């Protein structure tokens with residue numbers, strides 16, 4: 001039986017009546033009115049100190065099979081996972097390959113259907129929200145094809161996922177997908193990102209554009225994370241990430257520019273420097289070269305042992 005509270009005269013108890021109750025605010029754009037569970041999940045994805053995230057995207061297999069660099073996730077990607085703030089992947093890879101003791105927040109790919117052999121915008125929701133709960137994910141995610149052949153279907157997929165997530169306190173990240181024939185400019189991304197946020201997405205992942213990216217972030221009322229896109233030389237990828245962050249992105253969600261790099265571990269650390277420490281591209285490249293050289297030495301030493 002619990003003991004009774006120590007009975008003290010009320011003059012000896014301290015209620016700090018003169019100090020207003022502290023009501024914690026929330027650091028993330030557009031999330032102030034969300035419930036506690038949503039905010040807590042978002043605070044696992046975005047570092048509350050910097051307000052930013054380095055998400056590692058490894059979900060490519062859901063439509064393109066064993067993508068270069070992701071042939072053996074167990075061997076080549078699992079060792080990188082501790083360096084990421086969050087992981088974007090499918091439930092197949094999560095269950096088969098990711099150690100359950102890893103406590104990194106998961107952003108679960110929930111759309112699918114067409115392969116690279118078909119029209120990509122013809123996606124459906126491909127995960128039940130109950131399974132997302134079973135997997136203890138921090139957010140769910142899907143593609144939204146604004147201007148694509150199946151635009152309405154993909155927007156409807158998103159609004160259903162947002163509704164299911166809201167019931168359970170799980171935020172949704174919308175990915176603005178660009179078809180081969182679609183223009184990639186600020187006007188297009190302003191349109192696509194704003195539609196996703198207006199219809200309920202809590203995070204939007206989108207591509208960087210050299211002209212006017214700051215108008216894309218400014219006109220989107222939820223955090224934007226920058227997608228990496230095709231593999232670039234390291235300095236170019238670091239410069240793109242730096243520009244996106246300086247122009248208002250709340251982080252990156254990169255895949256190929258990390259796992260297709262000659263030194264993925266070094267690239268993760270360099271990107272994290274840009275995102276969380278505002279390292280300039282050249283400083284981040286120096287960090288990349290240093291870590292790469294150190295890793296090469298370690299692996300040579302292992303080979304000789």
Ligand code: 5RP
Pocket residue numbers: 057058059060088143175177227228229230253254255256257
């Ligand atoms: C598919 C996705 C991928 O997860 C992601 O965008 C690919 O990452 P990257 O372009 O950096 O390789 O959302 O469209």
